[in-house]
Amino acid sequence: MTTVSEAVTSLKELFDKYAGNSDEKGTLTKKELTEMLHNEVPGTEDMSKAEIKDFFDSLDEDGDGRVDFKEFVSFAVTLSMLYEMA
Numbered sequence: 001m002t003t004v005s006e007a008v009t010s011l012k013e014l015f016d017k018y019a020g021n022s023d024e025k026g027t028l029t030k031k032e033l034t035e036m037l038h039n040e041v042p043g044t045e046d047m048s049k050a051e052i053k054d055f056f057d058s059l060d061e062d063g064d065g066r067v068d069f070k071e072f073v074s075f076a077v078t079l080s081m082l083y084e085m086a
């Protein structure tokens, strides 16, 4: 049984693993998000650039061109719901 705090810790570790590669730490760029999808989410290797852009834009709620941790958590919740439905 995974507790909520454990889940958030895992998410933060995953986020930091990819968010720290660019000059601006603490946010994901589109490139970093693409890397994360390809490495961590099976089935995303075939996504086109347009699909990834749409996905990135849907995550980037405030439209600043970066995905911060708060926006990333929304993504994780969406993803987990998708997996539960599959």
Ligand SMILES: [Ca+2]
Pocket: 059, 060, 061, 062, 063, 064, 065, 066, 067, 068, 071
């Ligand atoms: Ca943003």
